[in-house]
Amino acid sequence: MGLRERKKAETRAALSWAAIRLTVERGYEALRVEDIAAAAGVSPRTFNNYFSSKAEAITSRHLDRLVRFAAEVRRRPPAEPLWDALAGAALAGFEPGPEVIAHPVPDPVQWAAGLRVMVSEPALQGEMLRAGAAARDEIAAAVAERTGTDAAIDLYPHLVAAAVLAVVDTVTTHHLRTGASAPVERLLTEGFAMVAAGLPEPR
Amino acid sequence: MGLRERKKAETRAALSWAAIRLTVERGYEALRVEDIAAAAGVSPRTFNNYFSSKAEAITSRHLDRLVRFAAEVRRRPPAEPLWDALAGAALAGFEPGPEVIAHPVPDPVQWAAGLRVMVSEPALQGEMLRAGAAARDEIAAAVAERTGTDAAIDLYPHLVAAAVLAVVDTVTTHHLRTGASAPVERLLTEGFAMVAAGLPEPR
């Protein structure tokens, strides 16, 4: 990777990260695109060369994570049962990456509160979900590959992809809603188990 | 319902319907809010009293349908198995209502083509999904009521709601993608059956 591409990736990451951090700190409405650009050290116009909207910048990390999830599903040994692979890939995606360890959040409590405010922002919800939809095709393709189905004609791989995203989504929402009363890992495992069991009525 | 409320509902419906029709005819980008307002016979400013965005106007019927779905789930006899009730409610929601019969689409083929273009519009995808998310809580509450779970603490009802929406979403997308090669009713039935069976690997 040449200097050019590296700088581009850095700028993109800086913009995205600044967008998230500032949104958590000040709220979505109060945040101007101008501020994000300033925090990343580029002009406002450049911001729009990387992201076509404020919301997209904020949710781009979410999309990245989902794309990595799809890649991880592909990476798993083909012999592994499908749902084990899916649950495993999801759990792997929630381990804090090296960049999070390098730049830890200053105040976790305040951060979580800001996150809650952020995800309740209408404009961001739509964009988040859109990122999920974009990743869905990728995941469906990975599932199709594993199961010998055809994403172009079979309903199955798309249904699995949608179900997986539904689990991840529901779990994270639930985790935030209940104030992190249960660890994400446990909720994820439970969620995948329930879906794989057909979500039978309890009792 | 007094004259006031009726006119309000009419204006709302007229705006929403005009927004959909014009989007299908001309495309999302080319359509100005001004045009929608004109087609509904109100001022552009009034449009924003009813809907806070072009996208919201277009997707409002989708949201209505999902809310009716939740109501239908509540209406079903409590003795009915959960997944039968969910599938039944979904199927009921796809029967054409009286207003569709009264105002049929002029050219179904062209209409379907326009719909495909419409749902591929990024801004609308987000808003559609947001409508789904809004309805999710409603559905989760209905499911919680039926199953004796608690939407405030249990993961189960939310997971079921998300899964149901995933099925409906996937089926409609698949239906459009494959050019209506299979009837929606059959796809829906299949989808619900697969999910209720835990989406086992085929073969």
Next chain:
DNA sequence: CGAAACATTGCGGGTCACGCAATTACTGCG
């Protein structure tokens, strides 16, 4: 080293969402 490819930036235009205040229309009560 030189040319081509590419990123960044400023400028300008078109659109959009919304607060505010005035006008008009409906509602319910005496």
Next chain:
DNA sequence: CGCAGTAATTGCGTGACCCGCAATGTTTCG
């Protein structure tokens, strides 16, 4: 019936956003 209160519609003005375009500077590659 009339009247006061409540609510809906509208025009205007503002701030923000997204993007096309062209100029400038930087990296890449032959």
